[in-house]
Structure formats: structure tokens, C-alpha cells
Amino acid sequence: MAKTGTELLAEQRAELKAQGKTTRQLGRERIYFALDWVYRWGWSSPSVVDMTTGAARRGLCAKLVKAGLLIETKTAAGKILEDLPSKIVTLSEEGLAYIEKHKEEQELMEYPLNPYRVNQSLLRHDLLAQRATIKNLLEGKIQSFKTPRELSDKSLKGVKQPDVLWVNEAGRRIAAEVELSAKFGRKLDDFVWSIVLSLSQIGDRAPLFDRCIVVSDSDAIIKRYRAAFRPGATVHRWIKNNQSHWKIDKTLNVPEYIQGKMLWQKID
């Protein structure tokens, strides 16, 4: 039986009382979390920003736009393609200042305020990662996460920078890769080998992540990638020759321990 608005409000008040917080404090936390979300990902969609509150009630994003903390920008393919947002939101100067005011220095990143610098061709790709992250976070399946913006500063040469890195309550790091377009040849080899390196302990360096989830809306992609990650499968390392042409430098094999560390998910 669905709860009435009054009942839900009473529950929320009881929860706040138990946490020792006031409604105002909770509101500020929600605003900070939503703005921080946009800061960490670089951009987001209104629906995802609304999801960050964890409440069924929508309207936070609109409230933040109205307050001038977020800037709403129409997307090129908005409403034409079903699973693309019609608008994206980015931080305004005020929003950025609000966030930076509360961040430690080592947490600060360069933030492009111009919303048109957001790569429109990756909207669906990035939004899938954002949606999955907020859902897992709200359901308690992960404790924390790292966005590509946060990872890019610390990325090493040859290793994979995942679309998102999740950390669960056991401290295990799970990378998620959204693959909506197929890779072939050298790019597929680079993709496979960079993930293999990231899952491997190399010298004193611990593996960068413990599992890797590859998500795709294509059965064919998943099938080909599965085959490419099969232990013993050959992987080519490529280098540029003097004429700046790519050529195979060496041929390697996917190690045995990779088996079981790769997870595959087909989405609609």
C-alpha cells in the first residue's frame, strides 16, 4: 500500500531527527552533493541531478538552475533519440565557486565552464556511467567512485582509464567500460592490453582495479570482446614506424588470471 505524502514527510523528519540534522542542513547537503556531482563528472542531466537527492520528489535541478548555480544547455540530439537527454547541466561560475569553497586543494580540478565544450557524441555513453553510478550509490552497492576526470590526472601510460571506477564496501575496485561502438584491429588490441595491464600487478604496482565490467548494447561487441579477453588469446602491441605508420611490434597472450576478472553486461 502506497504511503501518503504526510506519512513520507513524517518518516523523513524522524530520519533527520535520528541523524541529528535539521531540514535545512539536509537541504544544504543535497545541494552540495548535486553540485559536486556535476563538478566531478563535468556535466550531467537534470534527471540524474534529481536522482542524487535519493528522494522520489524531483525539482532539485530546476531549483539549482533557477538559483544560478547550474547552467542548462540544450543538446544537439535532444528528444530525437530516446535515450539522450534534451538538456545537460553544467556548473555556473557561482556553482563552481560554491564547490571550490568547500573542497580541499588536492581535490580541485580544472573545470571547463563553457557547456559547449562537452563532447556531444559521448552524451549517451557518459550518461550510462552516471546513471549506473548514482543507482549503485543510492542502493549502497558501492561506497565511493572515481569519474574519468578524477582518474585522468593520475592515469599511467598504457593502462586503461575506465569510464568510472567504483569502490564497494569491501574496498574492491571495479572498473566499468561502456562500449557502444565497436573497436577493431589496433584499437581493440590497445583496449584489451590496457585493461590487462590495469588488472595486473606489475612490479611493486598493485592492480589498478580488481574487476572490469564491459557494458554494451551490442551482442556482437560483447561476443567479440569476450573472445579477445579469453586467456591465451593473442594481443598485438603496436608502434609507429618512421613513416608514422602503425605496425605490430610484438604479439602477446592474455594471461590466465584475467579469467573471472571480466564481467559482461548487455543493455537495451
Next chain:
Amino acid sequence: MAKNRLIALACMLSLSLTLGGCDTARMKLTIEQQNAQIEQQQDQIAQQQKQIEGLEQMHDEQEKLATEFNACESLGGVMEILCPAQVLERGEKAAQEGYAGGGIFFYSLVAAKLVVPLILAMVAYFGLTLGWLRLIRPERKKLKAAKDVIEQSEARSRTAEARAERADIQKAKIEREAEQARRDLAQLHEQIDMLRAELSELERELDEKRRDLDLLGGFS
């Protein structure tokens, strides 16, 4: 002695008859006279013979008495009970009359007089010993019963020892088996611990896998 004289007279008569050669009548008479004379002499000889035998018998008797006397005297009065006074008196008299005594009869008597008390002493010793033994030793039935009891006890003891030995062997076998069983059990415990550790590891991996798979739900 008399017999020899009679035989010599008969021989002389026969020789004179052979050498004389008288007429028959005279000779007949003479022969008859001579026969009568011979018979008379034979009777005398028989009488003398009897006298001789009597004297010899008396001599032997006196000699025996003297021997007995000497034998008793030689024992120094040790066995007076075997030497009656009547015999000693007569023996002493015979010895005084010149009968020497002695010889094998003397030694036989001495020996007999020594052996008799010896035998009596031995009989008395054995009698006393037997009586003492009867006194101090258990009766034969009791002894036999006791021997039976001892034999039975020994048999039971042997049986018990054999049982104890078998029990010891069985115990040693059981102990070996128990030791082996303990080792097997310890090994099983180790295996169980290993399997539990493996299971725990598998459960941990399964839990991790489940958590990882749960994350896929974020994309649905």
C-alpha cells in the same frame, strides 16, 4: 679212631686164614668164633661210635656256648639284652674248660648282634621320622587336594596369563589401530580445515562475484 682199628683187625684175620690153610671144621669153628668176636667188636665199635658222636655233639655245644660267650664278651656288654645270663654262664664254663669258640660262627654272632640293634635303631628312626612327618605334614588327602588346588591354580594362572598375553596383544593392536585412527582423524581434520578454508575462500569469491554482479544492475 675205633672204626679204623676194626677195619685193621678184619684185614689181619683174612690174611691169617689165607696163609693158615686149616681144616674146614676147625676153620669153620674158628670163623664162627671170629664172626662172633667181630660182631661183638662191631657192637663195641657202634657203642664207641655213639659215644664219639655224643662227645662230638657235646663238644660242638660247648664250642657254641664258648663262642656265644666270647661274642657277648667281645661286645663289652653293649647288647646285654641279646646275651641271656643262662647262656653266658654255660658259655663261660665252656670257655674255662678250654673251648676256644670263635670262627665264622663267632663273627656271625657278633655281626648279628650288631646288625640287630642297628636294624632296630633304623626301624626306630624310620618309625619316628614317619611319625614326625605325619605329625607335621598335611594328610595325604589334604596334600593331594592342596596339590590339585595348586595345579588348578597354576592352570588357571597359565590360562589367565595366556588371556592376559592375548589381551596385551589385542590391546597393543587396538592401541595401534587407535593411533592410526587418530592419525587418520587428524588428517581428516586437516583436510576438513583445508576444505573449509577452500570453501570459505570460494564463499568469499562467490560473495565478491555476487556483489560485482549486483553492480551490473546499475545499468539496467
